[in-house]
Amino acid sequence: MVNSICFLGPIGSFSHQAATMITGEKELIPKGTITDVFNSINDKECHEGLVPIENSLEGPVNETLDNLFYKNLFINLEIEVPINLVLASKNDKFNIVYSHPHAIQECRDYIVRKSLDKVIPVESTSRAAELASVDPNAAAICSEMAARIYNLRILDRNIEDNVNITRFFLISRKETKEGNKSSLIFTVPHTSGSLYHVLGKFYEEKINLSMIYSRPLKSIPWRYYFYVEYEGNKNERLLEKLREVTTSLSFKGSYSKFLNNNSGF
Secondary structure: OOOEEEEEOOOOOHHHHHHHOOOOOOEEEEEOOHHHHHHHHHOOOOOEEEEEEEEOOOEEOHHHHHHHHHOOOEEEEEEEEEOOEEEEEOOOOOOEEEEOHHHHHHOHHHHHHOOOOOEEEOOOHHHHHHHHHHOOOEEEEEEHHHHHHOOOEEEEOOOOOOOOEEEEEEEEOOOOOOOOEEEEEEEOOOOOOHHHHHHHHHHHOOOOEEEEEEEEOOOOOOOEEEEEEEEOOOOHHHHHHHHOOOOEEEEEEEEEEOOOOOOOO
């Protein structure tokens, strides 16, 4: 296994862009899906993986959350990337637009305003650019980086509806216990007040939650797991208290935000 980082590809994706910020001497390996990134780390093909976790307009990335729940991997670093979308094509005239589902929603107003009727979701924005590069009747909503890589002409820039930022996680098999933020995943008994008792433990320890989100369990209909981010390092006293009021509890790592001296984030 080489010293490498897997990311959601193809090359030119926003995950690729985030990976280039931290790569150093590591090899970058594109993968077809977020699940493929997780599997590559589990199978020891890659040391680390770079996956999107949340967008400021569209919210959490469910595929990432589900893989964090079902796989024994940890979060080591957080990276924020401003998302500036472009419309790009080989030609001025096209009748199909490809993009990732999140990107489509992030520029919904633009799509309606420009009467782009046939918009097709694909695995990533860079995959959209790749498809548009071989289809003269297609355009892509993608990054400027992807448009350049796939030799597309940029027809319009900054088409996102509002300020648009995506958070990414660097994940690995290594647990980190120090950082500005930590993540947990847990389930609770299916009884009245269960979640209240969990949240009370954070209050008792004077720990601030920065995010809480629920996702359905695949095995039991209408039951859910909870993903939580809180401020601070791994806290053993908090974890001990949480074990008393949860049916399962998984610590997913402590981490800090990557600071890029060139870009200011």
